[in-house]
Amino acid sequence: MTDKASDTIDFGYKKVAKNAKQGLVADVFHSVAGKYDVMNDVMSFGIHRLWKRYTIDCSGVRAGQKVLDIAGGTGDLTEQFSRRVGPQGEVVLADINNSMLSVGRDRLRNRGIVGNVSYVQANAEELPFADDTFDIITIAFGLRNVTDKSKALASMLRVLKPGGRLLVLEFSKPTHEMLNQAYDFYSFNVLPKMGQLIAGDADSYQYLAESIRMHPDQDTLKGMMEAVGFEQVSYDNLTGGIVALHRGYKF
Amino acid sequence: MRLLSLVPLLLIERCLNDLLALDDASDERLQSLQGKRLRVELEELGQPLTAAVHGRQVVLSSADTDAVDCTIRTRLAVLPELQDTANITRLIKADALDIDGDIMLAQQFSQLFLQLDIDWETQLAQRIGDVPAHWLGSVFKRSQSWLKQQTKDQQQWLQEVLVEEKRVLVGKTEFDIVKTQLQELRARIDRLERRWREQESS
Numbered sequence A: 001m002t003d004k005a006s007d008t009i010d011f012g013y014k015k016v017a018k019n020a021k022q023g024l025v026a027d028v029f030h031s032v033a034g035k036y037d038v039m040n041d042v043m044s045f046g047i048h049r050l051w052k053r054y055t056i057d058c059s060g061v062r063a064g065q066k067v068l069d070i071a072g073g074t075g076d077l078t079e080q081f082s083r084r085v086g087p088q089g090e091v092v093l094a095d096i097n098n099s100m101l102s103v104g105r106d107r108l109r110n111r112g113i114v115g116n117v118s119y120v121q122a123n124a125e126e127l128p129f130a131d132d133t134f135d136i137i138t139i140a141f142g143l144r145n146v147t148d149k150s151k152a153l154a155s156m157l158r159v160l161k162p163g164g165r166l167l168v169l170e171f172s173k174p175t176h177e178m179l180n181q182a183y184d185f186y187s188f189n190v191l192p193k194m195g196q197l198i199a200g201d202a203d204s205y206q207y208l209a210e211s212i213r214m215h216p217d218q219d220t221l222k223g224m225m226e227a228v229g230f231e232q233v234s235y236d237n238l239t240g241g242i243v244a245l246h247r248g249y250k251f
Numbered sequence B: 001m002r003l004l005s006l007v008p009l010l011l012i013e014r015c016l017n018d019l020l021a022l023d024d025a026s027d028e029r030l031q032s033l034q035g036k037r038l039r040v041e042l043e044e045l046g047q048p049l050t051a052a053v054h055g056r057q058v059v060l061s062s063a064d065t066d067a068v069d070c071t072i073r074t075r076l077a078v079l080p081e082l083q084d085t086a087n088i089t090r091l092i093k094a095d096a097l098d099i100d101g102d103i104m105l106a107q108q109f110s111q112l113f114l115q116l117d118i119d120w121e122t123q124l125a126q127r128i129g130d131v132p133a134h135w136l137g138s139v140f141k142r143s144q145s146w147l148k149q150q151t152k153d154q155q156q157w158l159q160e161v162l163v164e165e166k167r168v169l170v171g172k173t174e175f176d177i178v179k180t181q182l183q184e185l186r187a188r189i190d191r192l193e194r195r196w197r198e199q200e201s202s
Helices: A018-044 A047-059 A076-085 A098-110 A149-159 A177-198 A202-214 A218-228 B006-022 B026-032 B076-083 B087-093 B103-114 B120-128 B130-165 B172-201
Strands: A008-011 A014-017 A066-070 A090-095 A117-121 A134-140 A160-171 A231-238 A243-249 B037-042 B049-054 B057-061 B070-074 B097-101
Touching: A008 A018, A008 A202, A014 A018, A018 A047, A018 A098, A018 A177, A018 A202, A047 A076, A047 A134, A047 A160, A047 A231, A047 A243, A047 B006, A066 A076, A076 A090, A076 A098, A076 A134, A090 A098, A098 A117, A134 A149, A149 A160, A149 A218, A160 A218, A177 A202, A218 A231, A218 A243, B006 B026, B006 B057, B006 B103, B026 B103, B037 B103, B070 B076, B070 B103, B076 B087, B076 B103, B087 B097, B097 B103, B120 B130
Parallel strands: A066 A090, A066 A134, A090 A117, A134 A160, B037 B070
Antiparallel strands: A008 A014, A160 A243, A231 A243, B037 B049, B049 B057, B070 B097
């Protein structure tokens, strides 16, 4: 580890060595994997289902397409994509975290989602797929935890087919000041306590709140997507900007 | 706002799919619609509604802006009129309806629900058990046939009052007799007329 600023990266509000972030994020998700779904419902009051459904509706997914769900975690998006691409299509659920991947795999198999879903443990920065492979790539609540976001976006652009689209669903910056304050209070006072109560892990949820604040806001992320080569980049604010859905195309 | 409008949509979608799952014949109808997409733009709704069939489910969306197989632009009040295909040309001419794409598709979508034939007694039996379901079913059938009998009796009574007591209308037999007599009279007149013309000319 070195003290040089260029070699460090944010981990929540802390600065850590670049090569350490991946391991630290992994620890967070190893810790919460089992309770991940319950916590999502509790923390977002179930609204995360609507955010994800909106993402699917915007994806334009058709039967027979190939979809990559990066940081797919417990497989919420994969499940819906799997139904929509049908037996001729394919959905790849990729997650860097082994614990999350196995929770997702078990959950989907229990729900009878088999046949057109495969599971890959992969780093978003170096996706292990050939160029021009996927029609749609989604990354829902995952980009925040990636160490080098631009590198990850470039990697996604590479594996996307020409004409394909990337959908980034991620926490963002609320557009109203009042909402912003209420949201801050909720994130730093209520959230870690709920994390402690339900998942027995306050630190992971403290990290969650901090990492959301450190994540680039709507326009910055839009700029980053354009910088690596995505075209017609646009975003929709959902729930007052607490979450934003960014869309970009490869032509 | 985007998300709020999703809530009723998801509830409706759930109900529709639950209904479809109750009828075994739905699978066949869904099969012919596989991958097809229909968009309805109602003036009253403000945002387009897209329906698509994926596997054994109908999926509704208000955010979907991708290409569809058929788009219908109209007003809520016009929808019931679309049941009859004969109306379509007239509605288009009256600017009350605009169709882009395959019109048959729209009808197939509506048939999906109009042709639903659900065996409620079987469905009920799976939920509350065979005996109560059978009892409810037979109560329903009995009340239905009672209702039918009552309507028939009432009609019979009304008929008797009008024909026999008040003599406002004539009965069928009486009418038939008069009709036959009239026809015979007509025939006799015709014969007489012919004979008269023959004698006149000779």
